[in-house]
Amino acid sequence: MLPENSGRQGGGVEGALSYSDFRFRPARIKKVVAESPKVKSFYLEVREGELPRPGQFYMVWLPGHEEVPMSASDAGADFIRITVSREGETTAQFHRLRRGDSLFLRGPFGNGFSLEGKSFLLVSGGYGAAPLIFAAKEISRAGGRCTYLSGAKNRSELLFLGELRRLGVEPLVATEDGSAGHRGLVTDLVDAVLPRGKYQRVLTCGPELMMYEVVKRAVGRGIKVQASLERYMKCGFGLCGSCVLDPVGLRVCCDGPVFDGELLLKTDFGKRRREASGAGVSL
Ligand SMILES: Cc1cc2nc3c(=O)[nH]c(=O)nc-3n(C[C@H](O)[C@H](O)[C@H](O)COP(=O)(O)OP(=O)(O)OC[C@H]3O[C@@H](n4cnc5c(N)ncnc54)[C@H](O)[C@@H]3O)c2cc1C
Ligand code: FES
Incomplete structure (x- = not known):
């Protein structure tokens, strides 16, 4: 019993996972924008891998800290954006990052929204x-x-x-x-x-x-x-x-x-x- 927009994951054979889905990809931070006192957006340079659809997410890792899920909040030809609320230790570390630093990504994972309709x-x-x-x-x-x-x-x-x-x-x-x-x-x-x-x-x-x-x-x-x-x-x-x-x-x-x-x-x-x-x- 799966939802209508259920689970296409990563590359490879449709419906199956390929090795690349498990690999961390470094993503350099191009720009950081403070959206609110507690929330920052990170524009990440992506050179390989598919672009996300709205509702898909990444597992985001900073070496020495936890790996946590983050939704894509925008994407373009050469960037993806994640928007991080400072909640605990890992997200506080993310907030210390600056332009030129790198995060590591797996994904995009999950299904995303169905956007049929007007x-x-x-x-x-x-x-x-x-x-x-x-x-x-x-x-x-x-x-x-x-x-x-x-x-x-x-x-x-x-x-x-x-x-x-x-x-x-x-x-x-x-x-x-x-x-x-x-x-x-x-x-x-x-x-x-x-x-x-x-x-x-x-x-x-x-x-x-x-x-x-x-x-x-x-x-x-x-x-x-x-x-x-x-x-x-x-x-x-x-x-x-x-x-x-x-x-x-x-x-x-x-x-x-x-x-x-x-x-x-x-x-x-x-x-x-x-x-x-x-x-x-x-x-
Ligand atoms: C699919 C998905 C998409 C998300 N998208 C965003 C986003 O776009 N922006 C954003 O700011 N946050 C997002 N989150 C939440 C984000 O993952 C947590 O706020 C983050 O993991 C907190 O980690 P922390 O160490 O800073 O805080 P902690 O103090 O460790 O935890 C704070 C809260 O986050 C939850 N959390 C901690 N680790 C995880 C984990 N591995 N998986 C799920 N929840 C966890 C805890 O249960 C707790 O409720 C998303 C979560 C999921 C599952
Ligand atoms: S089954 Fe491991 S996070 Fe969903």
């Missing part, structure tokens, strides 16, 4: 904006229309608003402290726009409980919805099982990270996840 509602929370700004660019390039809802704790944590405006997309904003836009949760904005718009697809990425609420609302209205999930990842290509969705056994790294909402509602999505040790914890 009218989209995009709902982001916090650094969940990373894959969604990339999706908004691809939708605009293909002549589609999107409404973009952006939620954060406060004004300074809202991401990519200028970039969205340059695409011709005016974002609707919610902040928990009321410092910009609607005071409250981004799901309040979903409640306001969903009944009014004619959306073919909803895409969402952000804290899991936020996505759970978005998915329930879209599924309830019969609108196709895709959510990009985070689960603890070790291998990134389907071997270790650390990222599995119970009880259906789908692996977020290779069957996702983007899943169809109706399918997610049959799993522990929005309820439980596994820690690094493999133990399940309530959300």
Whole structure:
């Protein structure tokens, strides 16, 4: 039971993994942009390997530190961009890097969003904006229309608003402290726009409980919805099982990270996840 946009991975024979998928590739940092006090984007020079699609991710490694999953937030002929929120030790190390330093990448991994259709509602929370700004660019390039809802704790944590405006997309904003836009949760904005718009697809990425609420609302209205999930990842290509969705056994790294909402509602999505040790914890 796989999602419609399920798991093409890396190069090689379609549906199979080739040796190159497991190889680290050095990626030199061309540019660093501070997006907010807590978030930086890194433009990485890529010389080989395929370019990512919106929703795909890389396993990113800095020698001496952990290897962690990061979504692509943009890509062009000779670069990919990752957008890193400083959460703990590894991401704090990433934030110390400068132009000319290198990171090491495996990937792109996972399926990515299905972007068929013409009218989209995009709902982001916090650094969940990373894959969604990339999706908004691809939708605009293909002549589609999107409404973009952006939620954060406060004004300074809202991401990519200028970039969205340059695409011709005016974002609707919610902040928990009321410092910009609607005071409250981004799901309040979903409640306001969903009944009014004619959306073919909803895409969402952000804290899991936020996505759970978005998915329930879209599924309830019969609108196709895709959510990009985070689960603890070790291998990134389907071997270790650390990222599995119970009880259906789908692996977020290779069957996702983007899943169809109706399918997610049959799993522990929005309820439980596994820690690094493999133990399940309530959300
Ligand atoms: C598919 C996917 C895409 C992601 N995309 C982005 C992105 O675009 N930008 C971004 O800032 N973050 C992204 N993340 C989250 C990012 O991987 C974690 O914030 C990062 O691993 C934290 O590491 P740390 O050592 O700094 O913090 P820690 O203190 O070790 O952990 C902070 C939080 O990150 C989680 N985490 C730590 N290691 C991992 C891991 N190996 N896999 C999954 N979660 C982990 C922990 O469970 C904890 O909740 C993504 C995660 C996944 C699964
Ligand atoms: S991270 Fe190992 S199976 Fe998904």
